[in-house]
Amino acid sequence: MHIRLGPLALALAITIPAATGAADRARADNEPANLAACFNSFINLPLIADKRTERFQGKVDEAHARCRGGEAAVRQMGTPWVDWSNYWATGGAGSRAKLLGVGPLPINRNKRGINGALIDLEFQRMELIKFNLFDNKTYKTYVTGDGNGGDGATVKVWNEMRLPPDHPSFRDLQVDADGGQRCIGALTRFRTVTGVCNDERNPAMGASGQLFGRNVEFESTFPDLEQNQYARNRHGGRISLLQPDPQVISRKLFTRDQSATPDCNHGHGTPTGTGDCAYKTAPFFNVLAAFWIQFMTHDWFSHLEEARNDRSRVMTDLGCHSELVDGVARPVTPERAAQLGCRPADKMDAALIADASAPPTFDYRGVTRLERAYKTTRNTVTAWWDASQLYGYDDRSRRRVRRDPADSAKLMMVPARGAADRLGYLPEFAPACAADNPATPCDPIQPEWVGQEATAFPDNWSIGMSFFHNLFVREHNLIVDAFRERVLTQPDADSGLRDPARPGQTIPYRALSNDELFEIARLIVAAEIAKIHTIEWTTQLLYDEPLYVAMNSNWSGLFRNKNPDSEAFQLATKITRDIVAVLSRSPRAREANQIFAAFAAGPGIIGSGSSNHFGSPFNFPEEFVSVYRLHPLVPDLIEFRDIGDPNVIRRRIPVIDTFRAKATGAMHAGGLASWALSMGRQRLGRLTLQNHPQFLQNLDLRPRLDTTIDVAALDIIRDRERGIPRFNEFRRQIGLRQLTSFDDFIDRRLPEGRELASQRKLIATLREVYGQHRCDKTKVITTAQHDANGKPIDDCLGHDDGSLVDNIEDVDIVVGYLAEMARPHGFAISETQFHIFILNASRRLFSDRFFTSDFRPEFYTQLGIDWVMNNGPSVQWEDGEPNGHRQEVLPLKRILLRTMPELEPELRRVINAFDPWARDRGDYYSLDWRARADATTDPAFK
Numbered sequence: 001m002h003i004r005l006g007p008l009a010l011a012l013a014i015t016i017p018a019a020t021g022a023a024d025r026a027r028a029d030n031e032p033a034n035l036a037a038c039f040n041s042f043i044n045l046p047l048i049a050d051k052r053t054e055r056f057q058g059k060v061d062e063a064h065a066r067c068r069g070g071e072a073a074v075r076q077m078g079t080p081w082v083d084w085s086n087y088w089a090t091g092g093a094g095s096r097a098k099l100l101g102v103g104p105l106p107i108n109r110n111k112r113g114i115n116g117a118l119i120d121l122e123f124q125r126m127e128l129i130k131f132n133l134f135d136n137k138t139y140k141t142y143v144t145g146d147g148n149g150g151d152g153a154t155v156k157v158w159n160e161m162r163l164p165p166d167h168p169s170f171r172d173l174q175v176d177a178d179g180g181q182r183c184i185g186a187l188t189r190f191r192t193v194t195g196v197c198n199d200e201r202n203p204a205m206g207a208s209g210q211l212f213g214r215n216v217e218f219e220s221t222f223p224d225l226e227q228n229q230y231a232r233n234r235h236g237g238r239i240s241l242l243q244p245d246p247q248v249i250s251r252k253l254f255t256r257d258q259s260a261t262p263d264c265n266h267g268h269g270t271p272t273g274t275g276d277c278a279y280k281t282a283p284f285f286n287v288l289a290a291f292w293i294q295f296m297t298h299d300w301f302s303h304l305e306e307a308r309n310d311r312s313r314v315m316t317d318l319g320c321h322s323e324l325v326d327g328v329a330r331p332v333t334p335e336r337a338a339q340l341g342c343r344p345a346d347k348m349d350a351a352l353i354a355d356a357s358a359p360p361t362f363d364y365r366g367v368t369r370l371e372r373a374y375k376t377t378r379n380t381v382t383a384w385w386d387a388s389q390l391y392g393y394d395d396r397s398r399r400r401v402r403r404d405p406a407d408s409a410k411l412m413m414v415p416a417r418g419a420a421d422r423l424g425y426l427p428e429f430a431p432a433c434a435a436d437n438p439a440t441p442c443d444p445i446q447p448e449w450v451g452q453e454a455t456a457f458p459d460n461w462s463i464g465m466s467f468f469h470n471l472f473v474r475e476h477n478l479i480v481d482a483f484r485e486r487v488l489t490q491p492d493a494d495s496g497l498r499d500p501a502r503p504g505q506t507i508p509y510r511a512l513s514n515d516e517l518f519e520i521a522r523l524i525v526a527a528e529i530a531k532i533h534t535i536e537w538t539t540q541l542l543y544d545e546p547l548y549v550a551m552n553s554n555w556s557g558l559f560r561n562k563n564p565d566s567e568a569f570q571l572a573t574k575i576t577r578d579i580v581a582v583l584s585r586s587p588r589a590r591e592a593n594q595i596f597a598a599f600a601a602g603p604g605i606i607g608s609g610s611s612n613h614f615g616s617p618f619n620f621p622e623e624f625v626s627v628y629r630l631h632p633l634v635p636d637l638i639e640f641r642d643i644g645d646p647n648v649i650r651r652r653i654p655v656i657d658t659f660r661a662k663a664t665g666a667m668h669a670g671g672l673a674s675w676a677l678s679m680g681r682q683r684l685g686r687l688t689l690q691n692h693p694q695f696l697q698n699l700d701l702r703p704r705l706d707t708t709i710d711v712a713a714l715d716i717i718r719d720r721e722r723g724i725p726r727f728n729e730f731r732r733q734i735g736l737r738q739l740t741s742f743d744d745f746i747d748r749r750l751p752e753g754r755e756l757a758s759q760r761k762l763i764a765t766l767r768e769v770y771g772q773h774r775c776d777k778t779k780v781i782t783t784a785q786h787d788a789n790g791k792p793i794d795d796c797l798g799h800d801d802g803s804l805v806d807n808i809e810d811v812d813i814v815v816g817y818l819a820e821m822a823r824p825h826g827f828a829i830s831e832t833q834f835h836i837f838i839l840n841a842s843r844r845l846f847s848d849r850f851f852t853s854d855f856r857p858e859f860y861t862q863l864g865i866d867w868v869m870n871n872g873p874s875v876q877w878e879d880g881e882p883n884g885h886r887q888e889v890l891p892l893k894r895i896l897l898r899t900m901p902e903l904e905p906e907l908r909r910v911i912n913a914f915d916p917w918a919r920d921r922g923d924y925y926s927l928d929w930r931a932r933a934d935a936t937t938d939p940a941f942k
């Protein structure tokens with residue numbers, strides 16, 4: 001059985017505001033034919049696939065393409081890339097139809113385009129939830145059912161998510177006669193340090209130390225182990241941990257061309273601060289956004305234990321040994337190594353592996369499957385969006401977090417720059433505790449962290465991490481101040497908080513203990529962070545109208561900011577309720593799951609508001625870590641400005657000069673507000689090939705390891721160690737279309753010119769590095785998809801048998817996603833990365849009870865709920881309608897203004913804190929690099 005999406009299409013059609021004005025697309029179009037296509041496509045809506053091999057792949061039929069984007073959309077259908085990015089109004093002003101671009105559906109072409117894009121995106125999400133959840137502990141149950149005839153996709157409690165008896169929280173659980181566990185009492189009130197008990201029936205879910213999951217079939221993992229015929233056929237013995245050579249890949253495909261800026265000095269600039277480093281920039285995303293995402297990853301996942309990998313296994317070979325020259329492997333001589341800039345003597349501790357034993361298998365409906373991947377690894381921090389990078393994820397990291405001795409509801413801040421910076425700065429770590437002779441006072445830290453600001457997750461510290469940790473500790477303390485104020489003004493008012501030990505008893509504001517206040521402030525900070533990420537960071541990362549609507553729906557539900565009395569609202573609500581009602585009665589649990597995916601969201605969503613794991617316990621998959629290897633975002637030098645004179649670049653400070661403890665000195669010297677301004681105004685590095693910061697390719701890791709390391713090469717090695725499928729199979733696995741040659745990476749929409757020429761040059765280098773082979777049609781390479789004729793996909797990928805084909809199957813995932821040059825408008829990331837986000841970004845909201853069922857005053861207090869919903873003490877609105885939307889002042893901008901009021905003149909005209917602050921945002925999702933009126937003298941615009 002299939003699900004038809006007619007009602008969803010209709011609901012979306014009603015809810016999406018019209019985009020108006022602007023120039024028409026320059027294209028010949030036959031509108032009667034387009035409209036006829038609309039009627040055809042409406043009758044013939046696509047279906048959610050029953051089988052993996054029948055997936056949507058983001059590709060529509062001609063009627064849909066024509067209806068939603070006219071001739072231009074039809075012309076691009078032959079590419080491997082998703083179709084929606086060619087629909088009307090999904091790009092900048094030029095993508096909007098002026099003629100027939102307003103009014104109701106189906107006349108309004110802009111609405112057709114945006115709604116069509118949203119439907120395609122929803123399809124992808126539903127299919128990802130259906131086909132791409134692979135938990136390393138419970139997969140067998142997911143496939144075979146709960147043992148009582150129930151569908152595995154609706155299982156909600158797993159024995160594998162119980163805590164072991166030696167876990168410190170075990171004694172506080174309620175344990176049933178059958179061994180089932182239930183979190184009770186204090187374990188349920190707030191976010192716990194180790195992340196246990198977010199799900200009360202599955203205490204271990206998302207907790208520190210749980211296994212990473214997968215978003216790809218287990219059989220497709222670790223292709224270089226060649227454990228099955230498909231992997232052998234796909235890669236023909238060409239790949240291994242060091243093949244193709246990771247350092248050679250790094251130097252040829254990742255190094256920034258800084259030949260035009262010789263005083264860049266390999267990312268180290270000049271001592272006078274006048275040096276410059278060329279890098280490819282993204283005009284619509286700033287350096288704050290780069291460090292924001294590093295700050296987020298430190299909350300979500302880490303493979304390392306206390307910043308160390310497997311200490312028993314140091315890899316002394318990290319490549320710089322061989323390269324392909326005219327298709328023939330040649331050793332890299334010392335002279336050639338010097339020329340390339342790679343280092344055969346680099347070394348690194350090997351990746352930590354949880355289980356490398358042969359995985360068990362099971363048979364189901366005639367198919368034998370693996371119960372888990374060939375090897376597994378652990379997430380050493382909590383997977384929850386719980387701000388654990390600030391507050392801790394185990395006992396040791398919690399001991400690094402300093403509470404304010406004068407007010408233990410607050411975090412400790414110290415004066416570092418005089419009274420004007422009254423909210424203070426994080427204190428520094430004391431010396432590391434020596435195992436044999438603990439100094440007093442001392443901190444549980446690694447030697448390389450001495451002198452850094454004290455916080456729970458201190459690894460890979462730089463000015464960026466210093467910035468966000470200081471910012472959110474200030475915010476934590478301001479939240480506590482707001483509660484203290486409430487105690488003064490309304491001491492006896494019901495705070496809304498409840499204690500499960502005395503559920504009927506109200507707790508007035510004056511009765512909140514310091515520990516309760518600390519935990520409530522943590523809940524609020526974590527929710528603010530999730531909100532910033534969802535509706536502020538992501539809407540700028542993916543800067544177009546469909547994603548603006550989609551991300552706001554993700555956070556707030558589809559009908560937020562609509563007038564509940566309006567006819568459209570009532571109709572849309574009715575349609576939605578009907579669908580949800582029908583599907584909740586559906587005996588087909590998997591389909592009900594998918595509808596939940598379409599309609600559920602964060603706080604405020606119609607329906608249950610309950611958490612949902614879709615039959616697979618929540619944790620991040622290995623593939624998620626991989627698509628966050630975003631090191632090209634970081635520039636080599638930060639253009640430092642002073643808050644007193646924003647249009648002047650005072651000097652260029654190498655990021656490497658802010659590494660670890662040096663960040664703390666730089667932060668105190670410059671001050672939080674000037675660093676905010678500097679990183680707010682500067683564009684970050686574009687996520688593309690040949691754009692890695694050179695300082696990260698030459699990162700001195702002492703005293704951690706006595707070596708320099710190429711982080712770009714390490715990104716490749718780690719993915720290989722953890723068995724990420726190579727790029728093309730990765731795409732097939734997540735329901736995207738495969739590439740058949742390196743040329744597919746080129747953006748076919750480009751006219752002849754410099755950009756196209758440079759893309760062709762890059763592709764030539766890619767071909768040189770990965771090579772080609774004579775293909776063999778008898779070798780089937782995958783089970784994830786079939787070709788256009790429904791036949792198995794073979795080694796020739798549609799080319800003639802025996803012909804010379806590109807080794808596209810061997811391309812590493814990081815290389816592949818950076819090479820994607822055809823992207824939807826305003827996409828700082830590639831569509832392959834994006835599809836992993838679609839799935840996991842939804843899950844981390846749906847699975848967390850503090851964002852769903854328990855986002856309510858009983859846990860947050862009423863003040864806490866209001867603070868999250870209003871982005872502070874009360875809601876504020878931006879003037880006008882940026883990009884056609886009435887918009888609240890977004891949460892990060894509010895926090896910046898609260899913690900650094902001196903930024904007000906600068907931020908007054910900023911709509912999104914992740915858009916370069918001095919940029920004129922233009923009309924409708926403009927990507928132009930033009931100065932706003934008061935910043936025309938800023939040299940960044942020259």
Ligand code: HEM
Nearest residue numbers: 290293294297301302303304460462625628629630631711
């Ligand atoms: C000054 C800036 C940065 C430094 C010094 C740095 C350094 C490093 C190093 C040394 C590793 C390797 C750890 C290992 O496997 O042994 C790493 C991993 C990683 N980095 Fe960065 N990085 C920086 C910025 C960023 C940014 C902006 C992002 C963006 C999201 C990022 C994302 C990651 C991810 C996802 C990993 C893999 C983590 C894991 O395996 O669990 N890094 N980084």
